[in-house]
Amino acid sequence: MPAVLDRLSALADLTRSRLLLVLERDALTVGELCRVLRLPQSTVSRHLKLLSDEGWITARAEGTSNRYRAALKDLDPGARQLWQLVSGEIAEAPAARQDATRLRSVLAERSTRSRDFFATSAGQWDRLRSELFGARAELAALPALLDDDWAVGDLGCGTGQVAASLAPFVGQVLAVDASAPMLTAARKRLAPFRNVEIRRGELEALPLDDASLDAAVLSLALHLAPEPARVLAEAARVLRPGGRLLIVDMMPHDRTDFIDSMGHLWPGFDAETLTSWGGEAGFASCTYHPLVADPAAKGPTLFAAVLRRATTSPTTRTEAQP
Ligand SMILES: C[S@@+](CC[C@H](N)C(=O)[O-])C[C@H]1O[C@@H](n2cnc3c(N)ncnc32)[C@H](O)[C@@H]1O
Numbered sequence: 001m002p003a004v005l006d007r008l009s010a011l012a013d014l015t016r017s018r019l020l021l022v023l024e025r026d027a028l029t030v031g032e033l034c035r036v037l038r039l040p041q042s043t044v045s046r047h048l049k050l051l052s053d054e055g056w057i058t059a060r061a062e063g064t065s066n067r068y069r070a071a072l073k074d075l076d077p078g079a080r081q082l083w084q085l086v087s088g089e090i091a092e093a094p095a096a097r098q099d100a101t102r103l104r105s106v107l108a109e110r111s112t113r114s115r116d117f118f119a120t121s122a123g124q125w126d127r128l129r130s131e132l133f134g135a136r137a138e139l140a141a142l143p144a145l146l147d148d149d150w151a152v153g154d155l156g157c158g159t160g161q162v163a164a165s166l167a168p169f170v171g172q173v174l175a176v177d178a179s180a181p182m183l184t185a186a187r188k189r190l191a192p193f194r195n196v197e198i199r200r201g202e203l204e205a206l207p208l209d210d211a212s213l214d215a216a217v218l219s220l221a222l223h224l225a226p227e228p229a230r231v232l233a234e235a236a237r238v239l240r241p242g243g244r245l246l247i248v249d250m251m252p253h254d255r256t257d258f259i260d261s262m263g264h265l266w267p268g269f270d271a272e273t274l275t276s277w278g279g280e281a282g283f284a285s286c287t288y289h290p291l292v293a294d295p296a297a298k299g300p301t302l303f304a305a306v307l308r309r310a311t312t313s314p315t316t317r318t319e320a321q322p
Helices: 003-011 014-025 030-037 041-053 077-090 094-133 137-145 161-166 180-190 228-238 257-262 271-281 314-320
Strands: 057-062 065-070 151-155 172-177 196-200 213-219 239-250 283-290 302-309
Touching: 003 014, 003 077, 014 030, 014 041, 014 057, 014 065, 014 077, 014 094, 030 041, 030 065, 030 094, 041 057, 137 161, 151 161, 151 228, 161 172, 161 180, 161 213, 172 180, 180 196, 213 228, 228 239, 228 271, 228 302, 271 283, 271 302
Parallel strands: 151 172, 151 213, 172 196, 213 239
Antiparallel strands: 057 065, 239 302, 283 302
């Protein structure tokens, strides 16, 4: 027997077709369907079971109840065509028109419930948000603001944390570091990303072509460089005109113990110093933002400085002057 004939019986009942029509528009619980169709729960549940057994709908557990949705995309082409024909006719029936009106009010009630919830829980939302999604969940999503075809450098990549945060959102990440053990850890972390290339090299002589990056990050590495101005000049060389360098490092601090314990060469950087070195290196501007410290953090306050590479080369600019 052609499979489509098996499908006829499920749709031959007006209640089942009305249910399917409503569930094609939105996913609803049994309680909501009872209110939309104005039918008792036992009737709605019986028809839902048949529709579910025959693959017309699927259910997803939500708290103590199930939310049902039409599964038309998963059906065979014959069944989909049959439903197109039946739904076109049923949608004009008075009962189905009333269902559509009541569906709108049930959906409106849902958004009223969520508004009521937030109206009374404004004071608790920050705690609830942290519990549900972590303290700064939105930060992981912010690299999605970058252009997805960008090539971005992670300069002094260490174990690859910055590269791993960027890789899902940009075209390519080039991660550079001088330390073989750090690069071994980075290779392990970054193995899942096919768009990350790891290169061993010095910040003062990057293994990258001129103007090959759209943006670059120097995270917690500049304070280890004997000549930070040279590192900035090298970053400017590998950035395209207009490209951006993000420096994340420590604001000026007095933790002299870091010199012995971690080989720090610079006790943080202020905005004036970075602006001056950046200007000499070919960066047209430098903006400096102290970062909000994590309450659990024990180290000095960090800053984020963005240096924008000049759109014309330093030589051209000099020549243009009278
Ligand atoms: C403190 S770690 C920071 C790593 C990473 N960027 C992060 O945010 O976690 C500094 C890294 O910079 C690298 N580094 C320091 N000076 C360097 C230089 N002159 N050339 C290349 N890498 C350097 C070190 O090997 C180390 O992996």
